[in-house]
Amino acid sequence: MRTIHAFALLLLCALLSACDPARRSASAGGDDGVIEVVFLQMNDVYEISPMPSDNSGGLARVATVRQELMKNNPNVITVLAGDFISPSVIGTLKYEGKRIRGKHMVETLNTLGLDWVVFGNHEFDYDDQADLQARLDESKFKWLGANVRMKNADGSLAPFSKNTGAAKENCPDNAVITVKDADGTSVRIGLFGVLIGTGRKPWVSYTDPFTTAVQQYNDLKTKSDVVIGMTHLDISDDLKLAGMLPDVPLFMGGHDHTNMLRHAGNSVVAKADANARSVYVHTLRYNTRTRKATVSSQLRRIDGSIADEPATAAVVGRWEKIKNESLASSGFDPAKKVTDLKTPLDCREAIVRNQQTEAGKMITGAMLSASRTKPECALLNSGSIRVDDVLSGTLTELDIVRMLPFGGGLSEVEMKGSLLLKTLDAGRSNQGNGGYLQIAGARYDEAGKRWLIAEKPLDAARVYRVVLPDFLLTGNEQNMGFLKTAAAADGKGTTNPEVISLVKPLATDKADLRNDIRLALIDFLRK
Ligand SMILES: [Zn+2]
16 A cells, blocks of 8 residues: 555656656756846835825735746745834724734735835834834744844843743744745855944944845855845945955845936845835846856836735735725815815925925924914924825825824923024934924024024023924933923923923814824915
8 A cells, every 4th residue: 555655646746846847947957057046126015005196016016026036937026125014004093902013014015925125224213112012023034134133121132032832932043045936956045134223222233234235144054055234224335345245246225215227336236116116026046066156136117017926915905995994084085175285285394304394384384283282383293204205296184194194282381582592403404214304384594593483582580382203202202301291290381390381172173183294284274
């Protein structure tokens, strides 16, 4: 019985391989000493669906590209070079009583067939480490980040890890992936990942990405045929690293949001457009006889000409439905028009975190309009503007939510001029960061090196009426811990000696626009 079974199995194998064209050529030609491995690269993906502005992107389309590539060559490695857990509209919403916080991204990328990611700075957006841990545990793909560690409460460091059922699996600093083709050629690909250290949370610790990358390379070069880097760095740092590691033919990078292919010596640094508006397809060709690797890279636009892959589209559709239901329950009608923009509204982070903008003027205008105490100025932390895109044409309620995904209420305060001065100065020193303030009613007089309120010099001894997001009064904005204010327990005054009074709307009053800055903005723009 046993022999017959074994024989039948052999026969079946022979029949199967005869039907497989790749295998047939292998048995005819033998090992040709050349192997091709395809890397499908995304980076900086915050949206699972096509972008509303131009219908580009969409992860179900990327999944189709992946499947098509795999038809030609099963050796496709799909990677995402950081930034995907946050921010997004869906991520800020609640589902089944919990904030979604990137769960939808992991589920969609799992279905798409993602293999490897490197941590990006946005993976450390959530205050609670448990949110990132949940995403790690849910992910079917592997995470690299040789220069980042989790800092425990006692200050000790440990690798980030995934809890996969019974086992705990540490995220590796590097990996050797052995790939074999149909004719038996094989190559050992060493892969490492490093990232920028700007994602600041008390439970995260970084080492220098350059020295760490060199260490990883030295470790990998003895046990692999070719070493590839995954990086989440500024392009200037990518090029510096490529200069330090001339034998790494390919760095798949992120953090920059527009596509680029930069050459540095024999190396190539590639970044696709954010939100999967494009992907990079890299073909690595390795010759086992010459031990030489070459890379050819092709940018592929992701647009409406690519059909959705059904399984990924089903996951995306499910989350879009959750989004629409959740937004509706918060009082938004996603598709409903708010206004027609006469000129494009630039909400890119590089703009709103560095200068006074039209978007800032619009939102602070809405804050003043919704207020009840006639504030003299409105202050908005620019980090609350998250869409990172240029909006144009018809603005819908969904666009407003994309612009201000965190929402949140407005507080009206009377504060001492000395505190207002400190706040305005901190906003200025936060230029380039989310703590940079968009301001109405006040401006910095460059010539006089002073602040003007309603065109009059700020008087530190006076009391000013100011409207600002509740968030700023938590004291959690960068360099603004001194703004921490709550209503005093006796109902008179506040816990902050420099804040004389604090007015907040009744949380139960749904008609009070001060309960959600987005509702205030929608109302303001419709007027
Ligand atoms: Zn980034």
